[in-house]
Amino acid sequence: MPNTLSLIRTANGLLSPVVPRVSARIAAHLFTTPRRHAPPVRELISEQQGERLTIAGGPDFEQLSALRFGRGPRILAIHGWEGRATQWGPLAEQLDRAGFELVAIDGPAHGQSPGRHAHPIAFANALLAADRQLGPFAAVIGHSMGVPAVAVALSRGLRAEQAVLIAGPSNVEGVLGRFAAMLGLAPAATRQFETRIQGIVGAPAEQLSIATLGRQLRQPALVIHSKDDREIPFADALDHARHWQNATLHAVNGLGHRRIVRDEGVIEAIVATVAAAQRVRSSARC
Structure with a gap:
């Protein structure tokens, strides 16, 4: 992949200033076409422990x-880009011990779900589809690209009492900018790439930012982010905490971007948060 990326960057350095529309079209295709990775052995075990739903x-x-x-009380989870439902196995085990049910979605074009293309709104629509069939939920959890999907879905009526936001971008504009820079797109091609993605997603990137969505949301949110995350800057977690009305930041270090979802300390923090909220709701109903 590094060699492939180097070739793409070299080609874009030469061609994207000359034919920005072509370079933008290719970049948009790459941005919305996830690769399916074979799950590691630990996730094959999670597959056997869960029950498949359609x-x-x-x-x-x-x-x-x-x-x-x-x-038990039902919790909904969605992975990040090129992830899978089986990644939630360690969390599911601890939630089960605490008396909860976890429904983990394979996003469109991910895991065992059909399709070839995906984007944040498609992920948000996946959460809303799960809500129509299985909701409401005690909590909704998102990792990476699943985080803006959670925010969009909640703003569009997803029934969940609270949110857990793990290593997620606070704005899609930053994601697009980093992707364009990674591919070596010239400025004109970058602008056309962003316009193409807006057309595919059906909304401008600024409407998908936590600065915009967070003001609308009333659910409490637990924001978890590792300070050494190289894919999504820790500054994005600070944006979540700043703009989401009722957010608590749980900062960690040394867990990067992907290992964070199976870390024991992170899992303990999630289970403790959702369990405490469930006890409050149960007491209020008594």
């Missing part, structure tokens, strides 16, 4: 595959 489709997909673990 979720009826929405505007971006015919159907989705999901894994259900445990029984």
